[in-house]
Amino acid sequence: MILDPDTDLVLTRKSNAPRATVWQCWTTPEHLMQWFVPAPNTVTACTLDLRPGGACKTTFDIGGTVMENNGVYLEIVEGRKLVFTDTYTEGWKPAPEPFMTAIILLEDADDGGTQYTAIARHRTPEAAKQHEEMGFHTGWGIVADQLDAYALSLATA
Numbered sequence: 001m002i003l004d005p006d007t008d009l010v011l012t013r014k015s016n017a018p019r020a021t022v023w024q025c026w027t028t029p030e031h032l033m034q035w036f037v038p039a040p041n042t043v044t045a046c047t048l049d050l051r052p053g054g055a056c057k058t059t060f061d062i063g064g065t066v067m068e069n070n071g072v073y074l075e076i077v078e079g080r081k082l083v084f085t086d087t088y089t090e091g092w093k094p095a096p097e098p099f100m101t102a103i104i105l106l107e108d109a110d111d112g113g114t115q116y117t118a119i120a121r122h123r124t125p126e127a128a129k130q131h132e133e134m135g136f137h138t139g140w141g142i143v144a145d146q147l148d149a150y151a152l153s154l155a156t157a
Contacts, residue, residue: 001103006125009136013144015114017151019106022114023079025151026104035146037062038139050076053092056084070095080106098123100131114151116144 003010015022025031029046036043037060044066045059053072060067071086087098103119118140122128 001105001119003119004121007122007128009120009122009128009132011118011137011140011144013116013141013148014109015116015144015148015151016111017114017148017155018112019079019108019114021151021155022106022116022147024154025147026082026106031150031154032058035150036143038142039146049073052076053090055090074101099127116147118144 017025025035027048027050029048032048033043033046036046036058041060041062043058044061045057047055047057049055050073052074056071056073058069060069069086070089071084072088072090072092073082073084075081075083082104083101085098085101086095087101089095099122101121103117103121105117105119107115107117109115120128120131120136120140122131
């Protein structure tokens with residue numbers, strides 16, 4: 001995959017949980033709701049229709065402010081890759097103010113864990129800079145840590 005340093009923000013982490021469990025956490029609403037925003041914020045609603053064009057919707061409570069995130073899946077490679085965007089909503093309706101496309105890549109790590117890469121692809125360098133200044137690396141890093149802890153709790157249960 002070719003990355004554009006002007007428009008793509010990248011976070012790579014290792015999860016101690018197996019790839020199948022990390023995938024389940026990304027693709028099952030009740031699991032995604034447990035880790036997808038930095039605590040103490042919460043995901044209050046989630047709809048995932050895992051197919052190209054299927055809904056990818058989350059509702060966040062960020063310090064008492066409700067944030068709706070409506071988008072669609074563009075590509076799904078079972079157990080390995082999710083691509084979703086807020087550029088469109090269900091039925092391929094253009095979104096009025098698109099922000100980014102997310103690309104999630106999962107690979108097996110040598111020790112049975114998962115190599116996790118999140119790419120936030122933006123339409124313009126200015127949008128990428130805005131996202132970076134909003135705390136992309138810190139926020140997505142916290143979320144990756146929460147994902148790791150939650151996935152590991154599932155894997156060892």
